[in-house]
Amino acid sequence: MDRFREMEIFARVIETGTFSAAARQLKIGQPAVSKAVAALEERLGVRLLARSTRRLAPTEAGTAYHERALRALTEANEADAGAQGLSRGLEGRLRVCAPVTFARIHLVPRLATFLDAHPKLRMEIILDDRVIDVLEENIDVALRLGELKDSALTASKLGESDRIIVGGSTYLAQRGVPHTPADLLAHDGIVYAPGTGGDEWRFRQGASETSIRIQSRLVITAAEGVRAAVIAGLGLTAASRWMFAPELASGQVRQVLSDWMLPPVPVWSVYPAGRLASAKAREFVKWFQRVLT
Numbered sequence: 561m562d563r564f565r566e567m568e569i570f571a572r573v574i575e576t577g578t579f580s581a582a583a584r585q586l587k588i589g590q591p592a593v594s595k596a597v598a599a600l601e602e603r604l605g606v607r608l609l610a611r612s613t614r615r616l617a618p619t620e621a622g623t624a625y626h627e628r629a630l631r632a633l634t635e636a637n638e639a640d641a642g643a644q645g646l647s648r649g650l651e652g653r654l655r656v657c658a659p660v661t662f663a664r665i666h667l668v669p670r671l672a673t674f675l676d677a678h679p680k681l682r683m684e685i686i687l688d689d690r691v692i693d694v695l696e697e698n699i700d701v702a703l704r705l706g707e708l709k710d711s712a713l714t715a716s717k718l719g720e721s722d723r724i725i726v727g728g729s730t731y732l733a734q735r736g737v738p739h740t741p742a743d744l745l746a747h748d749g750i751v752y753a754p755g756t757g758g759d760e761w762r763f764r765q766g767a768s769e770t771s772i773r774i775q776s777r778l779v780i781t782a783a784e785g786v787r788a789a790v791i792a793g794l795g796l797t798a799a800s801r802w803m804f805a806p807e808l809a810s811g812q813v814r815q816v817l818s819d820w821m822l823p824p825v826p827v828w829s830v831y832p833a834g835r836l837a838s839a840k841a842r843e844f845v846k847w848f849q850r851v852l853t
Contacts, residue, residue, distance in 0.1 A: 567629040569596040570608065574626050575695060577615045585698060651680040654840045657694065657702040660687045661783035661803055662827075667703070670851050674844065681840065689782050694830065701841040703848070704828045705800065714831045718849045721800040723822040724815045725761070726808070731793035738796075738816055741772045748795030749774035753781045761798050763820040800825040827852070 572582040573593065583590040601608050608622035618626055658667055663685065675681065686692070686699065691709075694702050708715055725744075738744050741763045751759045751774075759776040763769065777795055780786050783803060790797050790804070790813060802825070807813035829845045 564633065566596050566600040566603075567633055569593055570600055571626060571629055571633065573597060573609070573616060574618055574622070577617075579616070650678040650840045650843060652840065653682050653684060654838075654844060655684045655686065655698060655700045656844065657686040657688065657692060657697070657699045659689050659703070659705055659783060661689075661787060662703065662705060662800075663687050664784075665805060666802060666852065667848070673851070674847050677847075678843075700831075700838055701845060702830045704830055705825055707826070708828060708830065715828045716830075716845065718827045718829055718845070719852050720824045720826040721802045723798060723825050724801050725796055725798055725817045725820075725822070726790060726804050726813050726815055727796040728790050728793040729812060729814055731790075731795065732814055732816070734793070741770050741817065741820060744772050744774050744796065744817075747774070748777040750786055750789045750795045750797040751776040751779045752783060752786045752797065752799065753779050761822060763817070763822060765820050798822060802827075 569582065569586065569592075572586055573579060576582045576585060579593045579597070580590050583593045586593070597609065604625070606621045607619055608625055610617045610619050610622075664687075668685070671683070675683065686697065691704070692699070692702075703718075704715075725738075727747075735747060738747060741761070744761070749759060759779075760771055760773045762771045774796075778789055780789060783799075786797055786799065787803065787807075789795065790799075791807060796816070801808065801815075804813050808815065829848075831841070
């Protein structure tokens with residue numbers, strides 16, 4: 561077994577924490593993984609893994625080797641991609657995870673150009689508003705909105721959107737338009753449970769800041785439900801401008817309190833910490849960042 565294969569297997573053991581999980585992801589037998597790590601330790605003459613009954617952890621030498629191995633593998637992969645050239649197109653499977661509404665509005669309708677450029681590529685789009693385990697689900701790259709809470713990720717910021725207060729035109733016609741954050745206390749709020757801020761909305765206008773805890777008549781765990789509730793005239797919500805782009809353009813939904821600012825909503829591409837981003841994932845992210853801006 562060559563050195564780069566040993567490095568790849570060792571890196572996968574570190575990120576998964578067990579020989580068996582690494583074997584499943586690499587689609588090889590567990591004995592082959594154990595043998596590769598043992599051969600690597602023997603060749604280097606140093607112990608790289610501390611073994612316990614439940615999990616493996618890198619030793620100090622293992623951590624240092626892992627960092628250098630990742631750099632070497634990344635450079636090798638990039639050299640291969642450069643030599644082969646992306647002009648012939650990407651091949652194989654690419655698994656991408658994204659929030660349902662964001663992907664429905666901003667990703668899926670634009671995919672034709674990416675797929676046309678890479679006819680041998682097969683994409684799997686996993687749509688879920690929950691923060692799923694990208695390592696466990698074997699995701700190549702995930703798109704996420706808002707602040708990242710998981711430190712075990714390699715992330716790159718792709719852009720950000722204004723976070724705004726919106727309501728259906730019918731609701732605003734019946735209940736009136738709020739002109740200050742305090743006016744929101746007289747309105748029904750729709751809260752997106754996984755979203756930033758919950759039922760406490762923080763506003764800034766110049767040097768002035770204020771925080772309002774709105775009357776959350778509805779708490780909904782999926783962005784599609786929040787959209788449906790706002791369009792149906794059930795109340796106001798704080799959401800990314802991206803989330804209501806079609807309805808804002810048509811006038812079905814209106815922004816209110818436009819002279820007050822809320823914290824923006826960033827969009828990220830994320831990978832499990834330590835995993836080598838494939839050429840397919842990197843090319844997809846570069847393409848999506850271009851079409852997003």
